[in-house]
Amino acid sequence: METALSTFTDAELVRACRAGEAEAWNELVERYSRYVYAIVTQGFRLPPADAEDAFQEVFTRVYTKLDTLRDDDAFRPWLAQLTRRVCLDLIAAAGRVQPVEEVGADDTTAALDDFDEAFTVRQAVSELSESCQEMLDRFFARDESYRTISEDLGLPVGTIASRISRCLRSLRSQLEGKK
Amino acid sequence: MRGILDEERIGFLLRVLRPAPQGWVQAAKELPAARRAMDEIVARAEADAEFQAALVADLEAALAREGYEPSRALVDELRRRYARD
Amino acid sequence: MEGDEYLDLTIGDFLERLGTGRPAPGSGSASALTVAFAAGLVTMVARRSSDSWEEAGGVAAQALALQARAAPLVLADAQVWEEALTALDSAYGGAAPTGDLERKLELAAAVPLQIAEAAADTARLAALAAEHGDGQYRADAAAAAVLSAAAARAAAHLVAVNLAVREGDDSLESARISEAVAGEAATRALEAAA
Secondary structure, three states, X not given: OOOOHHHOOHHHHHHHHHOOOHHHHHHHHHHHHHHHHHHHHHHOOOOHHHHHHHHHHHHHHHHHHHHHOOOHHHHHHHHHXXXXXXXXXXXXXXXXXXXXXXXXXXXXXXXXXXXXXXXXXXXXXXXXXXXXXXXHHHHXXXXXXXXXXXXXXXXXXXXXXXXXXXXXXXXHHHHHHHO | OOOOOOHHHHHHHHHHOOOOOHHHHHHHHOHHHHHXXXXXXXXHHHHOHHHHHHHHHOHHHHHHHOOOOOOHHHXXXXXXXXXXX | OOOOOOOOOOHHHHHHHHOOOOOXXXXXXXHHHHHHHHHHHHHHHHHHOOOOOOOHHHXXXXXXXXXXXXXXXXXXXXXXXXXXXXXXXXXXXXXXXXXXXHHHHHHHHHHXXXXXXXXXXXXXXXXXXXXXXXXXXXXXXXXXXXXXXXXXXXXXXXXXXXXXXXXXXXXXXXXXXXXXXXXXXXXXXXXXXX
């Protein structure tokens, strides 16, 4: 559901959070929860309990250290670094030495690049029709079946795959237009 | 895996950002309120020796009596401050 | 695709494991792998049809997503099945019931259900590819649909024979729907590719 805050740039949102606007904080969490979740679970492959601790610690540090962000337009890279730091601290505190081949610097850097590109794509999705947004998120990010998508959105099940293809084409055109 | 941003690449990237568990997201959203509760409890404990003793003796019970419904993270942080040695 | 204990094996090594006397990997794992194969075939057909079919790119993307869904289920099925068998052995061996058995049996049905659903969707996508893909590759798309239908049928059977599943359960109903959907898709695909 789009709200006025969902159209704010990161810099505008950060400023609103600093001003103590509760809804701005909610929007910031909503906007970046998947990004942080991806870094801790896929980038650093933390087990579930550690991943939850890391997730909460990241947002705690964001909340308490937002004033230290020098460039409000650079919130995302700041958040990525902060998240990386939290994960490494957690791994070190647990006394675990990660084998180099398991979480190599190259692996996490490559993963972070993917997460950044994925974030850009996700922002572009928010400019598609509501129906496309739902179908793309449900099929690709939530692993829902065509039947579930069809029942929940009230669309004929035999048309879902084609609709998803058309949504992807629209998204591709949109992203190409932004280059 | 950077390359052409075609439908396959887009599909791959859409799969990368999966929703975080709803409970985690909700707890993160409640952080400001949790921090305020934390500051309130700490300030009160510093001003009220009896309250502080109650926290040390039985943290959860003391918080429940005062009407707090703290998150796990808040309880953990308070326990670190007030746990009996 | 991220590695795991089974996906990292060569095909030969996996086939050898399948044939050992151990209960896992078993038919659930084989069904999941079949869905992954079928999804790979659909990807290939879509990629070969990009010049003639506007939706080819989107179909390839969806096939890859379905493959990514099915592949981890190869190991997942083996794990839940082994755990259920251990719990069953324990129960039959006279150990006190812990309630754990029911939960493990339910998990052992949940994974085949996921396999059946992925198979149904892969079969649908394969039928689409058989209807619209490049003529030279429609037979491959039809084969993918048939493979998916077989996997759906096998996985649905595993749900049906699970001791924790009863007539009227949602999981059983859902498995049967997936089996039927996949079967119909395979029929359409074969007709389209004939």
